[in-house]
Amino acid sequence: MIADLARLGWTFLWLSIICVGGGLGVVPEMQRQVVDRFHWLSAREFLDGYALSQLTPGPTMLVVVFVGYGAHGVIGSLVALAAMFLPVSVFAALIAGHWAALRHRPWAIVVERALLPVGIGLMTAGVYTLARSGIRDVPAAAIAVVAGLVLWTGRVPAMLVVLAAGAVGWLAAL
Amino acid sequence: MPGPTFSNIAIALGVRLGGWRGALWGGAAVILPGALIVLTLAAVYFRGGLSPALGGAMHGMSAAVVGLVFATTARVIVGSIRDWRSPLLAAAVFLLVGPLHVNTALVIALAIPAGLWLYRPRRPSS
Numbered sequence: 013m014i015a016d017l018a019r020l021g022w023t024f025l026w027l028s029i030i031c032v033g034g035g036l037g038v039v040p041e042m043q044r045q046v047v048d049r050f051h052w053l054s055a056r057e058f059l060d061g062y063a064l065s066q067l068t069p070g071p072t073m074l075v076v077v078f079v080g081y082g083a084h085g086v087i088g089s090l091v092a093l094a095a096m097f098l099p100v101s102v103f104a105a106l107i108a109g110h111w112a113a114l115r116h117r118p119w120a121i122v123v124e125r126a127l128l129p130v131g132i133g134l135m136t137a138g139v140y141t142l143a144r145s146g147i148r149d150v151p152a153a154a155i156a157v158v159a160g161l162v163l164w165t166g167r168v169p170a171m172l173v174v175l176a177a178g179a180v181g182w183l184a185a186l
Numbered sequence: 187m188p189g190p191t192f193s194n195i196a197i198a199l200g201v202r203l204g205g206w207r208g209a210l211w212g213g214a215a216v217i218l219p220g221a222l223i224v225l226t227l228a229a230v231y232f233r234g235g236l237s238p239a240l241g242g243a244m245h246g247m248s249a250a251v252v253g254l255v256f257a258t259t260a261r262v263i264v265g266s267i268r269d270w271r272s273p274l275l276a277a278a279v280f281l282l283v284g285p286l287h288v289n290t291a292l293v294i295a296l297a298i299p300a301g302l303w304l305y306r307p308r309r310p311s312s
Contacts, residue, residue: 040287089228129273139256185245
């Protein structure tokens, strides 16, 4: 149990460091570690946890609380939360004061330009990973397409669309 | 900057407004309320509280979230393509991390130097 908690903490620590494309970009690797390697959750549970943390105000990466709970209850979720947010937060606080001054240097502009496509590639891989476990049948695909189109217009809040889709799924299962 | 973007912004703002104490409060204010909600939802979920109807609702919401992340990503892609280099690098990263299941840390370690090389400053010729 202690050993597995340490594995949980270590896994989310290095996952937090490779969060280059925001939370979504780290989803493929997180699923591989959490589902395929350590079997803390099933692919279905991981996707459901991701959906629930999208519904919650706050960073998407709160999904680690869900994963930690699934693995080892409340202690697991505390370990996962601390590993994901504490070290990188300290780092962010350390460089926050300096970045504004550094970002106009020529090398900083090169770094930003180089990181953007890497982040986009990672995000796209995140969409691919979530779609592989979330879109298993025609109704799910239809919901995803409709939700995507509605959100593309930008007129409806995301949370409302997700809740409406939940209502549709609930009625369909009755 | 590595790390979950959203909380980093809150922390950066906190630093600017109130130094270390500001960073602490900024981070906590953004992370902790959501963490409590996810914890509660996880407790309900894993206690086997999912009746078939709730399972159906979960399926619907997950499918919508796939549509949501697709729309978000599509918007970022449309807003950021300026030349041939960025689609090339993004596509390579996608293929390696997504369908080919290569370890993300390894892909980043290869892709960042590749990106820096592609975008290296050039002296004007002539």
